[in-house]
Amino acid sequence: xxYLTRKLEFSASHLYHNPALSAEENRxxxxxxxxxxxxxxNYTLEVxxxxxxxxxxxxxxxLKELKEILDREITQRMDHxxxxxxxxxxKNQIPTCENVARxxxxxLETKIPRGHLHRVRLYESADLFADCxxxxxxxxx
Amino acid sequence: xxETPHIALGRRxxxxxxxxxxxxxxSEQENNxxxxxxxxxxxxxxNYVLEVxxSxxxxxxxxxxxxxxxxxxFVNERVIEPFDHRSLQDDVPIFRExxxxxxxxxxxxxxxxxxxxxxxxxxxxxxxxSNNSFVYExx
Numbered sequence: 001x002x003y004l005t006r007k008l009e010f011s012a013s014h015l016y017h018n019p020a021l022s023a024e025e026n027r028x029x030x031x032x033x034x035x036x037x038x039x040x041x042n043y044t045l046e047v048x049x050x051x052x053x054x055x056x057x058x059x060x061x062x063l064k065e066l067k068e069i070l071d072r073e074i075t076q077r078m079d080h081x082x083x084x085x086x087x088x089x090x091k092n093q094i095p096t097c098e099n100v101a102r103x104x105x106x107x108l109e110t111k112i113p114r115g116h117l118h119r120v121r122l123y124e125s126a127d128l129f130a131d132c133x134x135x136x137x138x139x140x141x
Numbered sequence: 142x143x144e145t146p147h148i149a150l151g152r153r154x155x156x157x158x159x160x161x162x163x164x165x166x167x168s169e170q171e172n173n174x175x176x177x178x179x180x181x182x183x184x185x186x187x188n189y190v191l192e193v194x195x196s197x198x199x200x201x202x203x204x205x206x207x208x209x210x211x212x213x214x215f216v217n218e219r220v221i222e223p224f225d226h227r228s229l230q231d232d233v234p235i236f237r238e239x240x241x242x243x244x245x246x247x248x249x250x251x252x253x254x255x256x257x258x259x260x261x262x263x264x265x266x267x268x269x270x271s272n273n274s275f276v277y278e279x280x
Contacts, residue, residue, distance in 0.1 A: 016203075018203065020202065021202070027203070029203055029208070030203070031210065032259070042190070055234055075265060093204060094203060094204030094205075095204070096199065096203070096204035096205050097150070098148050098150060098199045098204060098205060098206050099199060099204045101148065102145075102146060102148055102199075105146045106146075108279060111147075120146075126153065127152060127153040128150075128152055128153070128209070129150075129151040129208075130150050130151065130230075131148065131149040131150075131151060131153075131194065132146045132147065132148050132149075132150065133147050133149075134146060134147065135145065135146060135147045138146070
């Protein structure tokens with residue numbers, strides 16, 4: 001098995017607010033992420049595909065093809081958007097790094113034409129990221 | 142669509158510390174041969190990057206596996222405070238016995254962090270320099 005990882009960046013704004021909690025609780029739980037006007041990040045996404053290289057092309061998956069899938073599914077949907085308001089898949093969810101990573105996993109999982117999606121790692125900043133991987137698969141690979 | 146994916150949260154922390162690689166079980170000559178310039182009796186330092194990976198279910202109310210403020214406080218108290226700007230073999234008791242290699246640092250930090258109540262510690266990864274990194278997954 002060979003693992004292929006492609007990286008992409010997008011910039012987006014978000015805010016954390018749960019309407020089921022009081023204003024005071026929202027501030028206590030989410031701190032400055034609760035600012036009603038939102039704030040933004042430069043996200044870095046790493047998408048890892050696992051598979052066997054094709055004997056003819058030597059590729060697990062053609063990078064151009066992967067790039068087009070990522071552009072269509074992720075960049076066009078999320079880049080320069082306000083995640084809470086403009087990304088339908090995140091409606092009624094707090095757009096934490098964990099939840100955005102899971103939405104990205106769900107958007108990509110069935111659209112990989114060769115090999116399979118092994119891991120999605122989403123960096124919200126250099127020091128904070130969320131990993132999504134197939135249940136039962138090893139996390140750190 | 143397959144079953145729900147597994148989710149983990151990764152967080153990076155930074156600390157600067159000095160260490161000296163030296164084993165009381167080896168002769169002076171052997172220490173020198175095995176550890177090379179890391180055996181310099183005055184020690185030397187690194188800017189360590191600690192990466193921790195925790196898994197768990199995201200709380201439906203907050204969307205979080207772990208509250209970052211709580212995680213930061215936990216890691217700061219157990220690792221950053223006792224390690225940052227310290228000499229590992231002089232200031233951290235376990236490293237008086239154990240050679241403070243980054244492998245041993247990984248296992249010690251794993252021990253210190255595995256009791257975090259809100260999520261399961263999956264891995265500790267330490268970058269000793271930008272070229273050397275070590276991972277311990279608890280087994």
